[in-house]
Amino acid sequence: xxxxxxxxxxxxxxxxxxxxxxxxxxxxxxxxxxxxxxxxxxxxxxxxxxxxxxxxxxxxxxxxxxxxxxxxxxxxxxxxxxxxxxxxxxxxxxxxxxxxxxxxxxxxxxxxxxxxxxxxxxxxxxxxxxxxxxxxxxxxxxxxxxxxxxxxxxxxxxxxxxxxxxxxxxxxxxxxxxxxxxxxxxxxxxxxxxxxxxxxxxxxxxxxxxxxxxxxxxxxxxxxxxxxxxxxxxxxxxxxxxxxxxxxxxxxxxxxxxxxxxxxxxxxxxxxxxxxxxxxxxxxxxxxxxxxxxxxxxxxxxxxxxxxxxxxxxxxxxxxxxxxxxxxxxxxxxxxxxxxxxxxxxxxxxxxxxxxxxxxxxxxxxxxxxxxxxxxxxxxxxxxxxxxxxxxxxxxxxxxxxxxxxxxxxxxxxxxxxxxxxxxxxxxxxxxxxxxxxxxxxxxxxx
Ligand code: GLN
Numbered sequence: 130x131x132x133x134x135x136x137x138x139x140x141x142x143x144x145x146x147x148x149x150x151x152x153x154x155x156x157x158x159x160x161x162x163x164x165x166x167x168x169x170x171x172x173x174x175x176x177x178x179x180x181x182x183x184x185x186x187x188x189x190x191x192x193x194x195x196x197x198x199x200x201x202x203x204x205x206x207x208x209x210x211x212x213x214x215x216x217x218x219x220x221x222x223x224x225x226x227x228x229x230x231x232x233x234x235x236x237x238x239x240x241x242x243x244x245x246x247x248x249x250x251x252x253x254x255x256x257x258x259x260x261x262x263x264x265x266x267x268x269x270x271x272x273x274x275x276x277x278x279x280x281x282x283x284x285x286x287x288x289x290x291x292x293x294x295x296x297x298x299x300x301x302x303x304x305x306x307x308x309x310x311x312x313x314x315x316x317x318x319x320x321x322x323x324x325x326x327x328x329x330x331x332x333x334x335x336x337x338x339x340x341x342x343x344x345x346x347x348x349x350x351x352x353x354x355x356x357x358x359x360x361x362x363x364x365x366x367x368x369x370x371x372x373x374x375x376x377x378x379x380x381x382x383x384x385x386x387x388x389x390x391x392x393x394x395x396x397x398x399x400x401x402x403x404x405x406x407x408x409x410x411x412x413x414x415x416x417x418x419x420x421x422x423x424x425x426x427x428x429x430x431x432x433x434x435x436x437x438x439x440x441x442x443x444x445x446x447x448x449x450x451x452x453x454x455x456x457x458x459x460x461x462x463x464x465x466x467x468x469x470x471x472x473x474x475x476x477x478x479x480x481x482x483x484x485x486x487x488x489x490x491x492x493x494x495x496x497x498x499x500x501x502x503x504x505x506x507x508x509x510x511x512x513x514x515x516x517x518x519x520x521x522x523x524x525x526x527x528x529x530x531x532x533x534x535x536x537x538x539x540x541x542x543x544x545x546x547x548x549x550x551x552x553x554x555x556x557x558x559x560x561x562x563x564x565x566x567x568x569x570x571x572x573x574x575x576x
Contacts, residue, residue, distance in 0.1 A: 130158045133177050133221055137268045144243045145259040145268055147182055148190060149222040157219040164217060171216035172331060176324075178213060179224045179269040181260045184315070185304035186210055186220065192432065193306050194238040195228045197452030201432035207304020208339070209273065209315050209332040216331050221269050225259030228454045229423065230275055230308045232256045233283055233526040236517055237456045244513075245287060247552060251510040254284030254526075260318050261288040271319040271328060277308050278411050279505075279530025281316030282542035286505035286555025289544045291572070293317045293325045296562045297537035298343040300329075301336035307422040309415035310341075312534045322543070322573040326350035329565065348566050356570040362389065363399035363498035368529055371404060375508045377548040382504055385545050385556055385575070399494055399501070401532075403487050408524055410487065411531040413467050413480035420464025426452065459520065484535050491536035495561045500571060504529050505542040505555035533559050543572050 134154070137146060154177070164170040180186060183193050185203040192198030206214070214220070227237040235243040235258025243258040245251040246266040253262045257274030261284035264272055274281045276294035285292025293316055300315045307313060315332065317325045330351055335344040364386055369379060390396045428434040428448030435447035453461070467476035494501055506526060516523040533540035538559050545556035556575070560568045 130154045130177060130219060130221065133267070133269050136266065137222070140246070140266055140268070142244060142249065143246055143262050143266060144225055144241055145262040145266070146179065146222045147194070147225050147240055147259070150189070150220060154219050154221045161217045161219065172327065173213060173216040173218040176218045177221050177270045178218045179221055179260060179263045179272040180210065181226050181257050181272065181274040182223045183226065183230055183275050183306040184210055184273060189223065191223075191306070193229045194226050194240055195453065195457065196239045196433055197426045197448070198432035199452075205304065208301040208336045210304065212331050213273070213328070224257075224263055224272060226274070227256035227258070228457050229306065229419070230256040230277060230280055231419070231456050231460055233279070233523055234511070234516065235259065235284070236513065237454060239454055242513060245510045247289065248510065248550070251512055251552070252287065254287035254506070254510065256280040257316075257318060258284050261285055261290060261292070264288070264290045264318050264320060271317060271324050273328070274316050274318055275305055275308070276314050276316040276534070277312045277415060278534045279527045281318055282530050282540060282555070282557060283506050283526065285318050285542045286557075287510040287553065289547075289553030291319050291322055291325055291544070291576075292542040292555075293329065294533060294540050295329060295333065295565060296343070296539045298341050299539070299563070299565070300332050301339040301342045303336055303338035309418035310422060311418060312415060322569055322576055323351060323354060325541075326354060326569045343563070345563060350566055350569055353566045354570050354573045356567070356574055359393050359395065360499040360571060361395045361397070361497070362500045362502055363397055363494055365401045365501055365503045366398040367401045367404045368503040371507070371528070373507045373525060373528070374504060375548075378504055378506075378508065378554050381546040381548070381554045382556055386502065389575070397498070399498065401490065401494070403483070403490060404528070406483050407487065407531050407535065408528055410480045410483045411527065411535060412463070412524060413476050414484060416460045416464035417468050417477055418464070420461045420468065423457070423461055428452070456520070487532065488536040491532060491538060491559070492561075495538065495559070499560065499567065501559045503557050505557040506530070509548050509550070509552035509554060529557060538562050539565050539568055541568055541572050543576050
């Protein structure tokens with residue numbers, strides 16, 4: 130704890146943490162020391178963990194990096210966080226992120242951007258940018274984030290660390306602030322695959338407070354990390370040949386592909402015809418869900434309340450206009466539009482149909498291949514403000530991560546090399562739902 134606190138205090142400019150739980154973390158560490166001495170410590174004893182500011186932790190501020198939740202404190206602890214604590218993890222603080230997890234650069238936070246520790250003129254990716262930088266810069270051992278369309282994998286790729294999005298429903302979402310409920314999953318950012326496996330094993334599993342969570346038994350992922358199997362792997366040609374893909378990212382990842390082939394794995398190019406529909410489908414469905422989920426922030430129940438209101442309607446309007454940042458407002462408006470009576474069938478219903486096609490095609494490919502590989506992101510970390518004026522350009526940063534989210538399958542980003550500027554490049558792997566054991570074992574083998 131002392132080691133990480135010292136690192137956090139030495140690098141305040143990174144802006145990765147919104148709050149540090151200094152005294153509490155030391156108290157937890159003392160308690161863990163005592164348990165270790167008596168031989169009864171939990172599986173995570175001594176692991177120092179940071180939480181993205183979307184996970185509820187009783188008695189602690191929680192605001193999704195938004196002003197609309199200013200002053201709000203959690204009344205309960207998220208199931209996933211509860212399970213970490215029960216295994217003696219130490220929670221060191223609350224991490225900066227894009228407001229309500231909407232973004233791909235961490236520039237949408239009301240607390241200012243997070244800086245990439247490899248090059249502080251660049252973004253860390255998002256929305257779990259603070260969580261990724263915290264691991265990258267050794268400010269904690271691992272972070273717990275959320276991934277709706279890439280928010281754990283893409284910042285992991287930009288920061289040279291491991292980012293795991295489990296199968297949809299593998300981890301309870303109770304206590305996770307909702308963005309788009311049919312996509313949201315709690316994910317893990319860590320230095321090693323082993324740490325990701327251990328944390329997944331602790332957090333996953335059924336929970337009476339989340340009706341969508343899977344009741345499948347939870348394997349001991351951390352004990353299943355060795356593999357010498359030869360796998361059948363599809364590399365998605367359309368992604369590797371897509372126009373916006375940076376040439377150094379492409380060459381590095383094709384190099385990994387060749388390396389796997391030489392090691393005896395069977396690699397085949399596969400077609401995925403829906404690449405152009407991925408980002409539009411994702412943004413129609415997630416903004417629709419977000420416009421509904423964020424309806425609860427009305428100035429009455431949580432956090433911020435406008436002081437300029439004259440009646441109930443103006444209380445709602447002014448609170449939301451003052452409390453939500455521009456990107457969140459844009460998405461609420463987009464989502465409200467696609468759900469409106471005149472446009473519902475043209476946009477929302479159609480996007481749901483396309484989601485089904487994307488899911489079916491992804492599942493079909495995964496019946497024939499153990500893994501699908503593709504880049505995590507089309508570029509390495511871009512410069513601060515490079516994409517802020519153009520929301521569409523920012524949305525395209527998600528082109529390769531939203532497939533797994535639309536299909537609900539597990540996906541991981543692992544560091545695969547660096548470009549000429551020393552910026553890290555991530556390789557993404559997807560596999561069949563609930564096959565995290567082989568996803569983790571194979572990632573561990575590649576790393
Ligand atoms: N960049 C994507 C978005 O803005 C992903 C965010 C996320 O996964 N939370 O929606």
